[in-house]
Amino acid sequence: MALAVAILSLSAMVLQYRLVESRLMSAQQDLLAADLNGLAALYDQRRIIALRQAIDYRATAATGEEMLLLLDRNGATLAGTRPEWPANLAPAGEGFTSENPTTFTEGGTRWLAVARTLPGGFPLLVARSLQPVDDTLAALRRGMFALLGALLVAGALVGWLAARSVMTRINRINTLADRVAEGQLDARLPGIRTADEFGLLETHVHAMLDRIENLNRATHRLSDTIAHELRTPLNRMLQKLSRIEGQDDLTADLKSEMRQAIRMFDSLLDISRAEADAGTGGGLVPVDLSAVATEVWDLYDPLAEDKGLLTKAQITPDLHILGDRNLIAQVLSNLLDNAIKYCAPGDRLTLDLAPDADRILMRVADTGPGLPDDLKPEAFDRFTRAERDRSTPGHGLGLALVRAIAARHGARLTLPPTTRGFTLEIRWPRLQQSD
Amino acid sequence: MDRILIIEDDPETAAAVRAEAEALGCATDHRDTLAAGIEAATGDSYKVIVLDRMLPGGDGVDAMARIRAGGSTALILILSALGRAANRVEGLERGADDYLPKPFEPEELRARLRALLRRGTIQVLDNDLLAFGDLEIRLKARTVHVRRAHVPTSPKEFELLTFFARNAGQVVTRMQLLENVWNLHFDPGTNVVDVHVGRLRRKLEEAGATAIQTARGEGYIFAPLPASA
Numbered sequence: 001m002a003l004a005v006a007i008l009s010l011s012a013m014v015l016q017y018r019l020v021e022s023r024l025m026s027a028q029q030d031l032l033a034a035d036l037n038g039l040a041a042l043y044d045q046r047r048i049i050a051l052r053q054a055i056d057y058r059a060t061a062a063t064g065e066e067m068l069l070l071l072d073r074n075g076a077t078l079a080g081t082r083p084e085w086p087a088n089l090a091p092a093g094e095g096f097t098s099e100n101p102t103t104f105t106e107g108g109t110r111w112l113a114v115a116r117t118l119p120g121g122f123p124l125l126v127a128r129s130l131q132p133v134d135d136t137l138a139a140l141r142r143g144m145f146a147l148l149g150a151l152l153v154a155g156a157l158v159g160w161l162a163a164r165s166v167m168t169r170i171n172r173i174n175t176l177a178d179r180v181a182e183g184q185l186d187a188r189l190p191g192i193r194t195a196d197e198f199g200l201l202e203t204h205v206h207a208m209l210d211r212i213e214n215l216n217r218a219t220h221r222l223s224d225t226i227a228h229e230l231r232t233p234l235n236r237m238l239q240k241l242s243r244i245e246g247q248d249d250l251t252a253d254l255k256s257e258m259r260q261a262i263r264m265f266d267s268l269l270d271i272s273r274a275e276a277d278a279g280t281g282g283g284l285v286p287v288d289l290s291a292v293a294t295e296v297w298d299l300y301d302p303l304a305e306d307k308g309l310l311t312k313a314q315i316t317p318d319l320h321i322l323g324d325r326n327l328i329a330q331v332l333s334n335l336l337d338n339a340i341k342y343c344a345p346g347d348r349l350t351l352d353l354a355p356d357a358d359r360i361l362m363r364v365a366d367t368g369p370g371l372p373d374d375l376k377p378e379a380f381d382r383f384t385r386a387e388r389d390r391s392t393p394g395h396g397l398g399l400a401l402v403r404a405i406a407a408r409h410g411a412r413l414t415l416p417p418t419t420r421g422f423t424l425e426i427r428w429p430r431l432q433q434s435d
Numbered sequence: 436m437d438r439i440l441i442i443e444d445d446p447e448t449a450a451a452v453r454a455e456a457e458a459l460g461c462a463t464d465h466r467d468t469l470a471a472g473i474e475a476a477t478g479d480s481y482k483v484i485v486l487d488r489m490l491p492g493g494d495g496v497d498a499m500a501r502i503r504a505g506g507s508t509a510l511i512l513i514l515s516a517l518g519r520a521a522n523r524v525e526g527l528e529r530g531a532d533d534y535l536p537k538p539f540e541p542e543e544l545r546a547r548l549r550a551l552l553r554r555g556t557i558q559v560l561d562n563d564l565l566a567f568g569d570l571e572i573r574l575k576a577r578t579v580h581v582r583r584a585h586v587p588t589s590p591k592e593f594e595l596l597t598f599f600a601r602n603a604g605q606v607v608t609r610m611q612l613l614e615n616v617w618n619l620h621f622d623p624g625t626n627v628v629d630v631h632v633g634r635l636r637r638k639l640e641e642a643g644a645t646a647i648q649t650a651r652g653e654g655y656i657f658a659p660l661p662a663s664a
Contacts, residue, residue, distance in 0.1 A: 224517060227516050227519070231518060231536070231538055232516055234537070234538040235447070235448055235537040236445075236448070238540060239447060239450075239451040239538075239541065242451075242541045248652070262518075263624055266518070266519050270521075273519075273521070299591075299617055299623075299627050303625065303627050306630055325618075326619065327520070329619050333619075337625055
């Protein structure tokens with residue numbers, strides 16, 4: 001930008017320089033022509049004598065700006081502002097025409113000269129110094145270079161200032177975006193908004209965030225409302241069910257079905273709540289992941305053993321994360337419950353918890369039937385169940401909840417390839433111990 | 436006679452709670468708005484308050500602080516449709532003594548009410564030794580002896596046994612065990628608790644104490660037989 005302006009002004013200045021240069025040169029030529037015309041007029045009257053007198057007269061009043069020299073036919077000086085003919089100049093042409101003047105340099109000064117031979121072999125030199133022209137042009141050049149330098153500096157400065165102001169304002173919006181991405185949905189830009197495109201952008205971003213925040217709040221409110229509206233009638237049904245006497249098996253079945261339905265819709269609400277809260281640090285507290293893993297493992301281990309599974313847990317103690325203890329317990333409970341449900345006696349079930357680079361790696365692995373390959377891409381979607389598992393109780397929400405809770409904690413979920421069984425890895429972000 | 440205050444806007448639920456409370460031999464009062472409930476709770480003395488959450492006038496959880504500030508020493512059981520783990524933890528963290536999600540089974544409510552009613556009276560049990568005939572539990576040493584023979588227990592089994600002992604003679608539900616012994620506030624679906632109770636029960640029986648019985652459809656009862664049995 002600054003460079004373009006500089007180049008443009010540089011070419012304008014070059015143009016002007018050329019113009020001034022040619023004007024000055026033509027002025028000098030005009031002077032020279034006038035000199036020649038004057039001399040020609042004298043020559044017309046009294047030939048060489050008049051020329052000699054005029055040149056002598058002019059030589060005594062020498063200004064240093066003109067050079068006049070008249071020689072005789074043997075090369076001896078008749079009159080002139082200097083004694084000798086310049087070495088690098090030969091007379092060309094006859095008469096007093098001012099056409100095709102030549103330039104020559106002598107003693108560091110440039111001269112615009114007309115050298116002629118007058119009738120009878122008298123060489124005549126008429127020259128005007130180009131020193132004033134060169135001085136003027138040199139001054140002009142100096143001025144131009146100074147101006148160009150100033151222009152470049154000013155351009156760079158203006159450009160830098162403009163860029164800085166734009167960057168500052170873009171950075172404001174970037175910082176806001178970062179904060180929102182970290183989960184602060186209520187983050188907004190403070191201060192007044194300018195009446196330009198940046199102000200408009202900020203207004204749009206704010207409107208967008210308001211909408212996201214409202215949707216998020218609506219999700220929260222909706223889950224509470226659903227819970228209330230659905231559980232209250234279920235509650236009445238359950239109370240009435242309890243009054244039925246004599247059909248214990250049937251009422252027990254009904255109660256168990258109701259519990260299943262409640263569990264399913266709790267899971268759905270948990271998933272949507274965890275998804276709505278994903279990325280927000282709110283509600284998360286330092287949790288001893290090792291302790292939670294150990295507790296949940298100890299809860300399920302006897303169940304697995306009773307089913308004939310070979311179990312093994314390797315839990316590195318004192319690994320802490322920022323989390324929700326109950327949600328973490330739910331993740332593990334779902335995974336272990338699944339494993340125990342699908343594995344057959346003799347299968348192995350392992351839980352590992354260990355530091356892994358900047359994260360904490362939790363791996364639940366079994367040697368059971370595993371996931372059918374065609375199911376893998378959608379394994380974590382809601383209500384995804386393998387055909388062969390239709391007879392096993394469940395709703396296909398376990399892994400969806402696991403994924404939602406992992407996302408809530410900013411944990412990474414992977415299904416590493418296995419030769420046999422099902423393996424799931426969760427990499428939890430480690431708690432910064434500095435504070 | 437212990438008095439129980441029911442703050443609940445659904446008449447069906449209120450009637451069910453009242454039936455359970457009266458079955459436990461308590462007198463009950465019922466209020467169906469939050470404001471009336473708080474007024475009753477602070478104006479009278481109750482042993483237990485059964486508090487709903489989404490009430491006309493506000494959330495019961497928010498009212499707990501006001502009830503406490505009003506001078507009530509009642510134990511608060513929240514009975515709410517907001518029954519997900521997060522809701523329960525929130526309620527307990529904000530001062531509720533127990534939290535039962537709707538829909539609830541009458542047996543579950545009765546077990547919890549009973550536990551709360553007892554809580555006020557069994558503080559004496561907080562000494563070191565809990566003795567039930569042949570069965571002795573030493574809290575500080577965390578040891579269990581049956582007929583003076585040491586019964587090795589895992590830490591969780593010990594906590595399980597202690598919880599049973601503290602509620603001796605009463606039905607304890609699986610949900611109560613999960614909440615109190617494992618501190619887990621969600622329904623894991625499978626009866627994982629049964630395996631643990633089964634193991635503890637076998638250990639005690641092998642040592643000669645038949646202490647834990649299944650209460651069909653409800654949970655378990657810790658009822659050690661007299662010494663000479």
